[in-house]
Amino acid sequence: MxxxxxxxxxxxxxxxxxxxxxxxxxxxxxxxxxxxxxxxxxxxxxxxxxxxxxxxxxxxxxxxxxxxxxxxxxxxxxxxxxxxxxxxxxxxxxxxxxxxxxxxxxxxxxxxxxxxxxxxxxxxxxxxxxxxxxxxxxxxxxxxxxxxxxxxxxxxxxxxxxxxxxxxxxxxxxxxxxxxKENTVLIRFLLRNKDLVQKAFGKRKGMEVIADIFPGGLGEAYEVVGRSYLKSEYYDIAAEFFRKALKYRSRDKSLKGLFLYAHGMDGYYRNSYKKSLQSFHQLLPVINGLKKDNGYLERVEEVCRKIGREFLEDKKRKLAYIAFQLADEIRKSLATG
Incomplete structure (x- = not known):
């Protein structure tokens, strides 16, 4: 029932x-x-x-x-x-x-x-x-x-x-x-329950209905939901939605930056420090696409320094050096605007 x-x-x-x-x-x-x-x-x-x-x-x-x-x-x-x-x-x-x-x-x-x-x-x-x-x-x-x-x-x-x-x-x-379209809980529901939408409208029409909600189509829909999860610090889910958005907007540097930030933060909270540093390192070429007034880059720098201190305590000096160096590069980017 x-x-x-x-x-x-x-x-x-x-x-x-x-x-x-x-x-x-x-x-x-x-x-x-x-x-x-x-x-x-x-x-x-x-x-x-x-x-x-x-x-x-x-x-x-x-x-x-x-x-x-x-x-x-x-x-x-x-x-x-x-x-x-x-x-x-x-x-x-x-x-x-x-x-x-x-x-x-x-x-x-x-x-x-x-x-x-x-x-x-x-x-x-x-x-x-x-x-x-x-x-x-x-x-x-x-x-x-x-x-x-x-x-x-x-x-x-x-x-x-x-x-x-x-x-x-x-x-x-x-x-x-x-x-x-401003109702993010509704858009979350539609994207996370695509099977239900497609059962009602049909497989192809169902996705068109969701895409038509936004001028930017499904790419924008996935980004909107990704941002809502990012705001709530559900980094793993946010990263997944940004990944899907990138299928439609692969050249969008801002979107790429959001994905790498969410992916790196997810790695940090899962204690996957190497994974986290890899994501943050890949963030450097698109760093200008990540808005600097939302605190994300400051957060990346903070996390890199925390990871560096963790590696130092574990006597992993080479990895600690990489983390601190990455933090310094982020700091430099923030300083140059």
Whole structure:
């Protein structure tokens, strides 16, 4: 069963005024919609093959289980795009809220009609086929049969409508994503869950959707996420995202510098001092591409001197000399501006 984390533990009012809270709710909306889209398309395929069971729907929508993605999706959209005031969101977001609400109600219709067909119909058909029923009992059973026929028709209609709504809303979501390019937690999620994005949009289209969020395409997307992890000092993850960004912008000296800085810092904190020094040494030719007002170069110098002292304590004088010499070169670069 696909479950969804409850709505972020933030008050359901004035979320729009708190950017961090709003960003998390938007992430939940995108995450839950993608999960719901993929799950519904699986349900639809089972319906077309006549293998759909009520149990399948119960894992998708249940008015008694708010942890399911579709319920949480509806609530998240209402909280962010409906209850925060008319002026707090764009028309495109209001449309998304209406679409999700409509999907939820169509899904409830599907659930109810499938329940009629799977649970009620076999029972009254069994009774109808008995010879001992009285006239008024048979009339009542014939009414149930009509209800079953209507349930079949309504199920088909709701299935088709829900599919159209999901497909149109997926396109609407793709068009809306560039408005959230400053939402780094969302971009992190999309890049770290490419499989989910590609399941929903298709393998090629999924990556295009992410690329279209930024003018610089996927290279910029990977860099933005790399910088966010670097700011949080997750050096290993930052280095990995910078590495991926370099596949699209291999000549970007600033990006190369960020990668080498993150890679070197990761080596330092893993006590892989040689690896760290190698990365910092490779940083020298592109050092001008690394901004000098963010403290990164000062940090590199500090780390090189610490590594040098560690090597001295271990009586590795040659390695200590290399570390100190590298620190001096960084210091010289800082002094010359």
């Amino acid at each position: 696909i479950t969804s984390a409850p709505i972020s533990p933030f008050p359901q009012i004035m979320i729009q005024k708190n950017t961090a809270k709003k960003n998390w709710v938007i992430l939940e909306i995108v995450r839950d919609f993608l999960h719901c889209y993929v799950q519904f398309m699986s349900i639809y395929e089972k319906y077309k093959k006549n293998t759909l069971k009520f149990e399948d729907l119960n894992k998708f929508i249940n008015d008694k289980d708010p942890s399911l993605p579709l319920f949480n999706l509806k609530e998240s959209c209402h909280i962010l795009f409906r209850y925060q005031g008319e002026q707090s969101c764009r028309d495109e977001e209001k449309l998304l809220d209406l679409a999700v609400g409509s999907i939820f109600h169509e899904a409830m219709k599907i659930r109810e009609n499938l329940y009629q067909l799977e649970v009620y119909r076999p029972r009254y058909m069994q009774i109808l086929n008995r010879f001992e029923t009285s006239k008024h009992e048979r009339n009542l059973l014939l009414e149930f049969k009509k209800i079953g026929t209507r349930a079949e028709r309504r199920l088909a209609e709701s299935m088709a409508e829900a599919k159209r709504l999901f497909q149109d809303t997926l396109k609407q979501l793709a068009d809306l994503l560039p408005a959230y």
